[in-house]
Amino acid sequence: MVVNAILNPVLNPVANSAVKPIVNPGILKRTLDQILGSGATFAEVFVEDTYSSKLEVMGQKAQQAIVGELHGAGLRAFYGSEVHHVTTNDLSESGLFKAANQLIQIKSGNGLNSVKDWALQNPNFDHLHVYGTKPWEMDRETKLKWLYAVDEFARAVSSEISQVQVLLLEKFQRVQVANSLGVLCYDERPYTRVFVTAYATYMGNTESFYSNEGGFVSSQFVETLDLRKLGETAAKGALRVVRAPFAPAGEMPVVIGNNFGGVIFHEACGHGLETTSVARGTSVFTNKLGEQIANPVVTAIDEGWVGEQWGNLKFDDEGRATEKTVLIENGILKSYLVDEWGALKTGYRPTGSGRRQSYKFAPTSRMRNTYIAPGKDSFEEMIRDVDYGLYAQTLGGGSVSPGSGEYNFAVAEGYIIRNGRIEELVKGASLIGKGIETLGRITKVSSEFKANPGMCGSTSGTVPVTVGQPHILVASLVVGGRA
Amino acid sequence: MRKEALRDLIFSIFKSGKSYSATLQADVIVDFSDGQRLSCRQGEIEDYSSHHSQIAGFRVLLDGVPGYASTENLSEEGLRRCFGEAVENANMVLKFGGKPDWTSSLPSGEKGNFWIEGEDSPSVTGPSIEEKLKAAKALEKTALDFSINVKAVSPSAVSDSRTQRILLNSLGLQAQFQKTFYSAMLSVVASDNSVSKTSWKGQTHADFQAIQIKTLAELAASVSVAKLKSKELATGNYPTLIDRDVMVTLLSCFGSALSGKDIFEKTSFLGKYLEEDVASSIVEVVDSPIEIPGYWAPFDDEGCVRKPLSLVSAGKLKSFLTNWDFSRRLGHPMTSHASRNPSSDLGIEPTSMVLKSGKESRSQLLAKMGSGVWLQELNGFHSGYNGTTGDFSLPGEGYWVENGEIKYPIGPFVVSGNLVSLFKSIVGIGNEWHTRSSVHRAPDVLIEGLSYAGK
Numbered sequence: 001m002v003v004n005a006i007l008n009p010v011l012n013p014v015a016n017s018a019v020k021p022i023v024n025p026g027i028l029k030r031t032l033d034q035i036l037g038s039g040a041t042f043a044e045v046f047v048e049d050t051y052s053s054k055l056e057v058m059g060q061k062a063q064q065a066i067v068g069e070l071h072g073a074g075l076r077a078f079y080g081s082e083v084h085h086v087t088t089n090d091l092s093e094s095g096l097f098k099a100a101n102q103l104i105q106i107k108s109g110n111g112l113n114s115v116k117d118w119a120l121q122n123p124n125f126d127h128l129h130v131y132g133t134k135p136w137e138m139d140r141e142t143k144l145k146w147l148y149a150v151d152e153f154a155r156a157v158s159s160e161i162s163q164v165q166v167l168l169l170e171k172f173q174r175v176q177v178a179n180s181l182g183v184l185c186y187d188e189r190p191y192t193r194v195f196v197t198a199y200a201t202y203m204g205n206t207e208s209f210y211s212n213e214g215g216f217v218s219s220q221f222v223e224t225l226d227l228r229k230l231g232e233t234a235a236k237g238a239l240r241v242v243r244a245p246f247a248p249a250g251e252m253p254v255v256i257g258n259n260f261g262g263v264i265f266h267e268a269c270g271h272g273l274e275t276t277s278v279a280r281g282t283s284v285f286t287n288k289l290g291e292q293i294a295n296p297v298v299t300a301i302d303e304g305w306v307g308e309q310w311g312n313l314k315f316d317d318e319g320r321a322t323e324k325t326v327l328i329e330n331g332i333l334k335s336y337l338v339d340e341w342g343a344l345k346t347g348y349r350p351t352g353s354g355r356r357q358s359y360k361f362a363p364t365s366r367m368r369n370t371y372i373a374p375g376k377d378s379f380e381e382m383i384r385d386v387d388y389g390l391y392a393q394t395l396g397g398g399s400v401s402p403g404s405g406e407y408n409f410a411v412a413e414g415y416i417i418r419n420g421r422i423e424e425l426v427k428g429a430s431l432i433g434k435g436i437e438t439l440g441r442i443t444k445v446s447s448e449f450k451a452n453p454g455m456c457g458s459t460s461g462t463v464p465v466t467v468g469q470p471h472i473l474v475a476s477l478v479v480g481g482r483a
Numbered sequence: 484m485r486k487e488a489l490r491d492l493i494f495s496i497f498k499s500g501k502s503y504s505a506t507l508q509a510d511v512i513v514d515f516s517d518g519q520r521l522s523c524r525q526g527e528i529e530d531y532s533s534h535h536s537q538i539a540g541f542r543v544l545l546d547g548v549p550g551y552a553s554t555e556n557l558s559e560e561g562l563r564r565c566f567g568e569a570v571e572n573a574n575m576v577l578k579f580g581g582k583p584d585w586t587s588s589l590p591s592g593e594k595g596n597f598w599i600e601g602e603d604s605p606s607v608t609g610p611s612i613e614e615k616l617k618a619a620k621a622l623e624k625t626a627l628d629f630s631i632n633v634k635a636v637s638p639s640a641v642s643d644s645r646t647q648r649i650l651l652n653s654l655g656l657q658a659q660f661q662k663t664f665y666s667a668m669l670s671v672v673a674s675d676n677s678v679s680k681t682s683w684k685g686q687t688h689a690d691f692q693a694i695q696i697k698t699l700a701e702l703a704a705s706v707s708v709a710k711l712k713s714k715e716l717a718t719g720n721y722p723t724l725i726d727r728d729v730m731v732t733l734l735s736c737f738g739s740a741l742s743g744k745d746i747f748e749k750t751s752f753l754g755k756y757l758e759e760d761v762a763s764s765i766v767e768v769v770d771s772p773i774e775i776p777g778y779w780a781p782f783d784d785e786g787c788v789r790k791p792l793s794l795v796s797a798g799k800l801k802s803f804l805t806n807w808d809f810s811r812r813l814g815h816p817m818t819s820h821a822s823r824n825p826s827s828d829l830g831i832e833p834t835s836m837v838l839k840s841g842k843e844s845r846s847q848l849l850a851k852m853g854s855g856v857w858l859q860e861l862n863g864f865h866s867g868y869n870g871t872t873g874d875f876s877l878p879g880e881g882y883w884v885e886n887g888e889i890k891y892p893i894g895p896f897v898v899s900g901n902l903v904s905l906f907k908s909i910v911g912i913g914n915e916w917h918t919r920s921s922v923h924r925a926p927d928v929l930i931e932g933l934s935y936a937g938k
Binding site: 058059061062063064065066067068069070071072081082083084085086087088089099102103106140141144162163199201204205206207208246247249250251277280281282284360362396397398399401403404405406408409410427428429430432478479480481482483 | 524527528529530531532533534535536537540549550551552553554555556557561565568572573575576578579580584612634635637670672678679680681718719720748749750752755826827828862863865866867869871872874876877878895896897898899934935936937938
């Protein structure tokens with residue numbers, strides 16, 4: 001299993017001479033000069049050429065095949081802390097100049113200034129990837145066979161499996177970033193994800209359950225997956241949930257499992273540590289650097305490059321090398337997630353966290369591979385500690401309001417804990433809480449770590465992220481179910 | 484490239500497709516869009532953005548099997564390559580997908596005349612950047628002046644968006660539509676040092692002057708400040724007045740579950756309810772593409788003429804939503820609800836759904852409820868709403884009501900239930916629609932009870 005492997009960087013050095021830029025660097029330099037001439041204190045061009053593909057098997061048939069191309073540039077300027085951003089699909093020199101003129105139109109009323117000599121330089125990203133096999137180079141019959149196999153494995157579990165949908169989602173993003181700090185870099189970013197949803201029908205009711213695997217890898221990644229496990233996980237989950245009663249409602253201890261469990265830190269805390277909200281004073285974590293904001297058992301990290309994880313980036317969308325950022329160490333807040341604008345506003349050092357969905361969005365500070373580090377407690381001990389509570393084995397998605405710290409997320413599969421034992425399965429639970437309160441209520445952290453891929457939506461669009469954690473015990477959370 | 488030249492090029496590409504197969508059919512959606520967004524902070528511009536984009540998406544039917552491809556490169560070379568990829572995709576599904584259960588086709592006999600010669604990106608006389616900045620500043624200032632507890636407004640933003648859509652197909656359909664909309668939005672953070680609360684509000688209109696800047700800002704500020712006094716709600720079941728702002732989102736979930744595609748694939752909980760009771764007998768719901776003038780094109784994304792449709796009458800489900808393809812698969816009338824973006828496959832979506840208003844005012848409904856919850860906010864639908872079953876478990880906030888009087892704010896809590904059960908338990912419908920930005924319309928709704936998780 002690649003995605004859930006122990007975090008262990010695998011680098012693949014490639015000579016920068018192997019790459020072919022999307023736009024000639026000379027054109028980028030002249031475009032940046034045009035922007036700087038308006039008095040901008042920072043100028044940036046982000047160029048993108050992306051191929052995406054979606055294959056779907058549903059109802060035991062190939063249902064659809066879609067490919068798409070994104071081809072454009074986002075130009076950005078800072079005037080002090082004021083940010084201007086424009087987009088264009090025209091990557092010719094005249095197209096970029098036209099976009100630059102639109103970018104500076106509000107600020108260039110007094111004419112353009114001369115720009116002092118400066119140069120673009122290719123930073124030494126000695127581990128940039130250039131991938132041999134592109135998604136469009138692999139034959140689609142092979143890909144469809146993978147999907148049919150998953151479909152068959154899921155359906156073979158039971159005749160109560162009434163529907164199965166299998167998706168193969170591939171994206172190959174080529175990006176070029178140039179900015180007035182002198183950065184000029186190019187990278188290729190492959191994303192591959194298989195997503196399975198199984199539907200089970202029992203006594204006239206239908207429920208669904210999903211499983212997925214994904215990574216910052218090219219299409220051959222699917223060959224390394226256990227397709228039987230992928231299909232059966234979804235099918236068996238649907239069969240369990242369709243028979244389950246609804247979760248109870250109320251405040252109780254919750255053991256959050258490591259199966260997408262990392263989403264709790266992502267929502268409860270991660271978004272509130274982005275300078276996008278910290279710099280504006282709209283995060284509950286503003287001005288808390290160096291303070292004890294979590295129980296001492298909690299250490300949390302956001303890392304730019306981990307093995308073949310889904311949230312990987314060698315350099316961020318502002319051309320800055322990504323890094324391992326320790327956010328919380330033994331409960332003390334150590335760092336925020338800082339992009340260029342956030343650094344300008346707060347004075348904190350950039351952490352390589354500037355991200356955007358595509359050239360259509362201005363980058364903001366975002367998470368990459370975010371996880372709670374393994375602890376020393378045992379899972380069995382956590383369960384034994386609970387008289388009555390919920391074991392949230394598998395979590396779904398969630399959301400947060402950084403200004404209040406209030407978050408929520410869904411429990412895809414949960415079990416009642418009674419007298420220190422895991423008992424019946426329950427469905428339809430949601431968990432709500434406040435970030436800082438919840439961090440203080442994490443009383444145990446186990447050693448069994450697991451990471452999972454997810455998609456995170458925010459101001460700068462939807463980006464791939466990894467969430468990871470061991471099992472944790474939260475002393476008290478509000479569980480939404482049926483009263 | 485001018486619109487007419489683009490049309491002629493695409494028709495020549497369609498014609499060339501006959502060399503792949505004499506039975507090949509195809510359509511294309513081309514979108515041109517541009518817009519600006521401006522936000523301010525502490526009385527100055529914080530962000531200014533401007534976007535310009537173009538994209539074409541082909542759908543090719545090869546022996547009735549679809550293949551899709553999209554590109555932002557609208558040169559002749561880019562469009563021809565994109566069309567070729569759509570043909571390849573259709574061919575691959577046909578070749579390796581096994582014998583199809585059903586072969587699709589382009590719609591015929593449903594065409595209107597939607598093409599206007601010579602009208603390329605008509606000029607728009609909208610507000611200037613200065614006017615937008617003035618509005619964004621007014622949003623922020625009004626919210627900050629509302630209370631000393633309002634600590635920050637971010638963002639305080641005004642935006643506009645123009646989209647021109649062109650739809651052409653190989654049977655000769657030519658259609659185009661353009662719309663321009665303006666939005667204002669703000670997020671307010673209120674704090675009393677021990678607790679922080681937020682509120683986000685927005686409005687969208689075809690007429691910039693129709694946006695009520697002061698009302699919008701005061702609403703966002705008052706909600707966030709009121710939440711500072713929130714009390715916890717005890718876990719239990721309570722009669723509930725669902726605010727129209729919340730009801731409109733629940734109505735949207737109901738509409739999505741009526742998709743003929745989901746019904747056909749047996750993934751929607753509403754499949755078994757046709758001509759059955761799906762709501763209380765006082766509930767009437769229609770889908771109306773004319774509800775918001777200028778918002779919906781007169782044709783759907785396959786080119787079929789849109790028209791109003793009764794969905795729920797006297798509590799009974801009267802129709803699913805279909806497009807040309809799934810109306811034939813389901814054996815259900817075609818309702819012209821095809822939905823497709825250039826980069827997506829063909830789907831089905833409602834236009835503007837309207838839950839017809841009743842005769843009771845909000846105060847009458849509160850009095851009728853007696854004691855219970857006035858549910859004002861419900862969030863987290865993307866994870867807490869199950870579109871397969873209609874079950875939901877969602878974080879919310881509201882007010883506690885006693886003997887028909889609003890007492891104090893409550894929350895956050897988790898509200899759980901099922902959409903059909905909720906619609907069936909409606910016992911009162913308000914006489915005013917919501918003020919929030921939405922393509923749907925709903926009044927306040929009184930229901931017998933919902934399950935709440937709190938302290």
